[in-house]
Amino acid sequence: MTGKGMHLLLVEDDLELGAELQRALAAHGLTSEWVRDVRHARALAEVADEEGAPRFACALLDLGLPDADGLSLLAHWRGRRVALPVIVLTARDALDARVAALDAGADDYVIKPCAPIEIASRVRAVVRRSAGQSTLVWRVGALGIDTGRHEVTLDGVPVTLSPKEFRIVVELARLPGETVSKHRLARAVAPLAEPMEFSALEWHIHNLRRKLGNERVRTVRGVGYWLEGR
Incomplete structure (x- = not known):
């Protein structure tokens, strides 16, 4: 791992x-x-x-x-x-x-x-x-986030995410139910390079909603996003 x-x-x-x-x-x-x-x-x-x-x-x-x-x-x-x-x-x-x-x-x-x-x-x-998690597999509502295997499940069913989508989910999962700024997410996705452009970040968020459900990743307009923790 x-x-x-x-x-x-x-x-x-x-x-x-x-x-x-x-x-x-x-x-x-x-x-x-x-x-x-x-x-x-x-x-x-x-x-x-x-x-x-x-x-x-x-x-x-x-x-x-x-x-x-x-x-x-x-x-x-x-x-x-x-x-x-x-x-x-x-x-x-x-x-x-x-x-x-x-x-x-x-x-x-x-x-x-x-x-x-x-x-x-x-x-x-x-x-x-x-992050308030005691194992390699974090639980946020119906999501299972395996930080060792780099895998995500929704209601126990594997969900295929790109490496950047996975990093976004992990960053959101550190503060479930709380707003994570666009700046923080953009830097987390590209730690060794210039932060991701917000337009690219929004495209990845769109893909995450398609894969995880619109209700699971919420927008705080002009600020950032938060992950539904229930």
């Missing part, structure tokens, strides 16, 4: 390790943006948050960064209520370091070296928890 559709923020100052980790995670379906210091990590995460269109599903955070300690960044994010799942990925294996990170708001703590397949699994787990 992979983490298809998930885009991460990788905060790691070691050039060799960062490049190797980025390549390894890509092999498990996890795309990422890699920065090497606290300043750039703050800029990326907080701009996305202020726009209401989160760019990242999760952050992988090293603690030993050149311009500040990773714990200070974590505490800053939590103080600003940046709701980004964070996995601390560090060589610090002392108990007090683990406790300090978890108390500061880390969702998980992983000690280097760690196999990329385990990191990918931990990413999927914290993203599931942040």
